[in-house]
Amino acid sequence: MRLRAWAERVLFGESLADKLWAPEAWVDEEPGAALGSVLAPGRPAGLELATTESLRLPPTEAWADPRVRGRLLHAFANHELLALELMALALLRFVDAPPGFRRGVAQTLSEEQRHLRAYLGRMRALGVELGEQPLGGFFWRAMAPMPSPLDFVAHMALTFEQANLDFARHHAAGMRAVGDEDTARILDEVHADEVGHVKLGLVWFERWRERGPSLFSAHRAALRAPLTLRRARGLGFDREGRRRAGLPAEYVEQLASFQASRGRLPVVHAFEPTAELSLGTRGAYTPPRAVRALTADLELLPAFGAHRDDVVLVSAAPSASHLGALGEAGLGVPEWVVVPGLDGPVPPEAVSHPRLAAVRPWGWGPRARARLSSLLPRSDLPAPPRSADAVLHAKTTWVGVRERLGGPLDEPWLDGPEDRGEVARALGEALAAVERLRARGHARVVIKAPHGTSGRGAERIDEAGPTPAQRGWLARTLAVQGAVVVEPWLRRVCDVSVRTTVDPSGEARVVDVGRFLTDPRGQYVGAVLGPLSRAVHPEVGRLLHDQGRDPERSARVFGALASGVGELVARHGYAGPVGIDGLVYRDRAGGLRLRPLVEVNVRPTLGHVAHGLGRRLAPGRAGLWVVFRLADLPAGCSAVEAVARARGALPLERGGNPPRLRQGAVPTTDPARAATVGTLLLVAERRAHALQALEHAMPTVAARVRRALHEPDAPA
Structure with a gap:
């Protein structure tokens, strides 16, 4: 029998016997002309295709019934x-x-x-x-x-x-x-x-x-x-x-x-953390080896702040073991697309979607534009104009914004004018600003370049300074960037992060307010996951909520600040994630105050990543997210081995409906690929248990985190 005749009987037959009939042998001779559109297969009466899909499968508890x-x-x-x-x-x-x-x-x-x-x-x-x-x-x-x-x-x-x-x-x-x-x-x-x-x-x-x-x-x-x-x-x-x-x-x-839903256009994410660095350089910027290694190590992080329909560009595929660890923990990541190397434009065909909601680098700058311009014609959301890059990423842009906004930002429990900084555009102005701050009682001062990243592009001036080397840095920075920000070095108690998103109209939505951790130089150490009220010392909580008399007062401050920042960035053509960093500090009288605006990052931030991770935690669980340096691992211990120790100390546990992470140590970047840094999520019933697991795997890293938390080191 010809194969075509069999296929025709199966497709067009109008009895169940036709559907189930098969020849003892067949030959594929004279297959005939190609068949075009077929609206529906042949069916006997009573077995026609339904026009709707309303059937629900019975729950497992009902299966005992035949x-x-x-x-x-x-x-x-x-x-x-x-x-x-x-x-x-x-x-x-x-x-x-x-x-x-x-x-x-x-x-x-x-x-x-x-x-x-x-x-x-x-x-x-x-x-x-x-x-x-x-x-x-x-x-x-x-x-x-x-x-x-x-x-x-x-x-x-x-x-x-x-x-x-x-x-x-x-x-x-x-x-x-x-x-x-x-x-x-x-x-x-x-x-x-x-x-x-x-x-x-x-x-x-x-x-x-x-x-x-x-x-x-x-x-x-x-x-x-x-x-x-x-x-x-x-x-x-x-x-x-x-x-x-x-x-x-x-x-x-x-x-x-993989996670996906229907009907939503994807956003393409790219970890290109060079915007601030490249804008602070005279001429073309080439990332040094350390920056390139950091970029490769952390390039999957945007996945945790992304929607499940989005696309994340990476230079190399995550290992199967890393994807398995993420999947086991319920940390599903969106589609990732490999674009080999960290330089050059992304080939348009690398991203298959014909239409995109947005293209979202880790900050718009010269390198991000060069790499991602091929995708912009498909994006519903345009990139901000090139002229906006230097303004949006400059620390000088945000000096004085609070004063202009007023309202809740003028309340007396916040930092006063004597604890704020100013912009200087010449060497003499900068030195005079230092002296004014000292006259107000600030023995230590920090001078920041307009374009620099966390812990970099800044000099801390002690009582005897500035030193000749610091004067040289100051002169060079003024020559290249045209200004600096001079601020008091406050007695930091904890850092806070306001994670917002801004729509094209300038309306800002506060996604979350959380606590992040920094070392004495201001470099990022990690984040405490969960609500800010649970992440800080009770004394700080009382400040934020006015001893319980006004539970919403910090929310009013953060909301007003986000609204003002949103309007400003939208005027420059930007829409998307924005991070606002602030801090709680002790004033000269020993009391606590909130400085709600220290820096603004007009881009996705590690705070947005921390928020995305925090959403995967079961209610009431404590979470720490840590960025660790490979140089801080025990001698002879690789990142893979250190992560394995942490996982052994905190066995994975998920629960609830839908299942969420109740306990575990999960690498959020691939330890097998790590060249300089790695990241680790630790979840436990109490923060102390998470720290103990970190201590077991990475003692030096744990000590660094404890210092950032202002908690004592673990006993010897």
Whole structure:
């Protein structure tokens, strides 16, 4: 019998017997003309495709009822019927496809018929007949337009059949749990066949797809809306079945951690932390080796502040072990796209989405514009004008903003004018500003370059200073950048971070207010996750809430500040994340005060990352997020080994619905790739327990964190 005749009978037959009929032997001669559009397969009366998808699968607690199990198998039988009809359609449409491909589809069709027979027989034994419930047609509507064999294998084998690895395994276990071994064995057979189906689809997809993108990126690009890669996962996640099907570990772990929803345009994120540094340089800026290493080490961090539909650009793929650790902890990351190297423009084809919500570097600057300009024509949100970069990233821009805003920002519990800084544009002005601050009682002063990053681009002037070296730095900075900010060195108690987002109209939304940690030089150490009220000493909490008399007073201050900053950045054409750093300090009388604005970062910040991580914690748990230097690890201990020690000290525990992290030590950057720094999330019942785990793995890092927290070192 000709293969075409068999496929026609399966696709257009109007009886269940036609759908299940198969010849003893067939030949693929005279395949005929390619079949075009088919609105619906032939069906007998009562088995027509439903126009809506209203069926809900029964909950597991109801499976003890035989008819409930029968209704569950009814849904599976419908999927098998649709699958074999779609395979028949593929044989009739892709008549010029390679003979090996057509043989594989025909073999798969016969196996789908066997699955359907088994389901129908078991359904009858459980008292259910096909057609008792509506037969949804989503799979048909999603796949029937298939324009090519590559499209067919991308959707059928790599998406729907891959997901069935999870569904079949999950439901087989559930059937055994209620004592239905007969149904479980059928599902085991289906699972074993699906491994082969996925393997066959993978072989042809790899043969036909374009070289260059990763398998994950190519698969995602091949799917037609509304399908996303989320459809390639079912209930649970069968890593072993995917391994047996030949899917590479990198793909499997990325799929395991992938999250997607429908109808939202993606934002493309790129960790390009050179805006402030490049703007503070005369002429072209080339990142030094240390900055390049830092960029490579931390480039995945935007993923934790991103939406699940977004895209993160990386220079190298995270290791499968790292993706596995993230997935195990429930820290799903969005799609990542490898763009090798840290220089040069991103090829437009690297990002497959035809339309983007925004392109979001870690600050707009010369290098970010050069790298990402190829993506901007697809972005609904334009980049701010080039002329805005220097203004938005300059520390001088934000001096005096508080005074202009007034309102809640003038309240007496905040820093007074005597504790604020000023802008100087010449050497004499800067030295005079230092003397004015000393006259107000500030023995130590800090001078900041307009463009510099955390802990860099600043000089702390002690009582005897400035030294000749500091005068030289000051003169050079004024010559290149034209100004400096001169501020008192306050007695810091804790740092606070206001994480905001600003829309194009200038309206700012306070996403979160949290505590971050810095060392004595002002360099970032990490963050305390969770509400600010739980992250600070009770004395600080009483300041923020006026001894409990006015719980909203700090929120009013932060809200007014965010609104003013939002209006200013929007006037310069910027919309997106903004971080506002402040601090609580002791004044000369020993009392606590809040300085709500120390610096403004017009870009995503580590505070936004910390907020994203904090959302993954179970309620009431304590979390620390730590940035550690490899130089601070124990002698002979690699980042991989140190992280493993921390994980051993804090065994992973998730709970709740949806499951959230209750305990664990999770590397948020890849320790296997770390060259200079790494990051680690620690979650426990109490902060002290998290610190103990850090002490066990990285004693020097733990001491640094304790000092930033103003907590004593662990006893020897």
